[in-house]
Amino acid sequence: MSTHIAAAPGEIAETVLLPGDPLRAEWIAATYLDDVTCYSKVRNMLGFTGTYQGQRVSVQGTGMGQPSMSIYVHELLADYGARTLVRVGSCGGLLDRVAIRDLVIGISAATDSSMNALRFEGVHYAPTADFSLVRAYVEKAEAAGARYHVGQIFSTDSFYHDRPELRDRLTRYGVLAVEMEAAALYALAAKFAARAVAVCTVSDNLVTGEETSADERERTFAEMVELALDAVTT
Ligand SMILES: O=P(O)(O)O[C@H]1O[C@H](CO)[C@@H](O)[C@H]1O
Numbered sequence: 001m002s003t004h005i006a007a008a009p010g011e012i013a014e015t016v017l018l019p020g021d022p023l024r025a026e027w028i029a030a031t032y033l034d035d036v037t038c039y040s041k042v043r044n045m046l047g048f049t050g051t052y053q054g055q056r057v058s059v060q061g062t063g064m065g066q067p068s069m070s071i072y073v074h075e076l077l078a079d080y081g082a083r084t085l086v087r088v089g090s091c092g093g094l095l096d097r098v099a100i101r102d103l104v105i106g107i108s109a110a111t112d113s114s115m116n117a118l119r120f121e122g123v124h125y126a127p128t129a130d131f132s133l134v135r136a137y138v139e140k141a142e143a144a145g146a147r148y149h150v151g152q153i154f155s156t157d158s159f160y161h162d163r164p165e166l167r168d169r170l171t172r173y174g175v176l177a178v179e180m181e182a183a184a185l186y187a188l189a190a191k192f193a194a195r196a197v198a199v200c201t202v203s204d205n206l207v208t209g210e211e212t213s214a215d216e217r218e219r220t221f222a223e224m225v226e227l228a229l230d231a232v233t234t
């Protein structure tokens with residue numbers, strides 16, 4: 001096992017879906033995977049491996065925020081040989097047109113976190129998704145007729161931000177949505193020469209004030225996850 005994941009070597013697939021919420025990981029495994037085993041319950045940050053259309057896939061909860069996510073993703077990459085990572089998260093829309101229930105594919109991620117700033121010592125690194133994963137996901141979303149947006153997202157350290165004017169400026173500059181993990185995920189994947197993309201379902205819109213109900217969130221998460229599984233297994 002690694003420090004925070006209780007899997008034996010070989011128990012985790014090279015392709016891993018990464019929801020923030022460990023119960024979403026459990027729901028994905030129960031709903032979509034065959035021959036499922038739970039490989040880790042450490043801190044209740046659940047991880048599962050199974051098959052989707054005959055191909056091995058794992059699902060690992062990462063918690064909220066870049067520090068928590070980075071612990072799990074570092075161990076997946078350094079200790080378990082993960083190669084393809086797809087964050088399946090929720091986000092808040094920053095533009096009117098990024099409506100609740102839409103999908104947001106983060107091709108790049110701005111951040112207010114110090115994690116990448118410390119890592120690159122003064123260089124303003126541009127955390128970027130893997131293009132082959134972006135393309136594969138977009139192809140599946142197009143074929144399914146899903147409502148989706150591709151562009152820059154904002155990975156914040158503060159869900160409850162003291163600077164609403166910062167969010168307004170990001171809106172003016174066309175940033176699509178806010179979430180809390182993608183910027184560090186993209187940097188870590190680059191460090192280990194792996195592939196990553198963050199896809200999020202819009203759960204609320206910070207401009208219009210619209211919100212999804214818990215029931216709606218479950219249904220729209222389903223579309224995001226089905227497209228992710230199709231994108232990584234074909
Ligand atoms: O739904 P998840 O994947 O947790 O993602 C979003 O939700 C959490 C905040 O409520 C943060 O982790 C944010 O990135």
Ligand SMILES: O=c1cc[nH]c(=O)[nH]1
Nearest residue numbers: 090091092178179180
């Ligand atoms: O980080 C997040 C996730 C969902 N909605 C938000 O407003 N922020």
